[in-house]
Amino acid sequence: MTISLHGKKQKLFFAAAAAVLAAAILFLVSAAGTGGGIAGETNQQRVAFLAQCGWQVEKEPVSAREVAIPREFSKVYQNYNALNQKAGFDLKKIAGKTCHQYVYRVTNYTSKDEVRATLLVCNGKIVGGDISTAALDGFMKPLREMKAGSSA
Template identity: 40%
Template sequence: MLIWTARISKKTKAVLAVILAGILLAAVILLAGRSGAGGTASEWRLATNTDRVAYLESLGWQVEEEPVETLQFLLPEKLEEPYLTYNELQDSQGFDLSGCCGKQVARYTYTVINYPGRPEGVQANLYVCEEQPVAGDILCAGADGFQDTLVYPDQEE
């Protein structure tokens, strides 16, 4: 059996502690930066149009800079149809409209310019309550239209 021993001075221990603390801090910063393109929706503050466009871009969408429509409305005190059905779609992507019942909500509609296989006719709706994203969808009207979550199609698999 072989045993090794080493003497480390207090000064060396202090230097090693500072180095270790620096490594841990760098690891925390790197992990926080890699935890997604901007984190969860609740971490976003969408006070300006630039913020909203940046949020959609963080999800993979390229949109025209200005919304084609902006709508303000008061969400009912209790969700009923069609809000209940729409909230099911929102639940699948981590949103829940029930937290905004009785509050003012803004819907911003943007033209999407990078939907796979559809160069035009696709829009992104982003719902904001108290500067937080609370719902959203991708919409294409027409005979072969659809409504889907904000999850970029390549990320669904």
């Protein structure tokens, strides 16, 4: 059985097929993990990203260390991942990997408590983080709020 398409129908069919192919390619690229993403290898790139999110920070991090992202997420990590998903990140993409954690002091948050911006960087790309205080009645918020369907 063959299908014969002519004129407008043929053009419409090829346009639809091209759109499906483009969507599939975009899905595969975004599912590949940290291949694209937000540059965060240098301190300048990290500070610039935080500025794009609306956060002014001191020029140097107050701490930097390696952290292991678990393969299986505990309830705490599930909650932290949910917070990161609000910012367009998904820590499941880096489960089982070791990343760098950079903590910066935020200077433009109106609070009596010290507010910090934490960034997770894996393979030179920013893959997560948060804005938080260490106070007993403190808070933890996404780095930014993304619209539904957006990603980092």
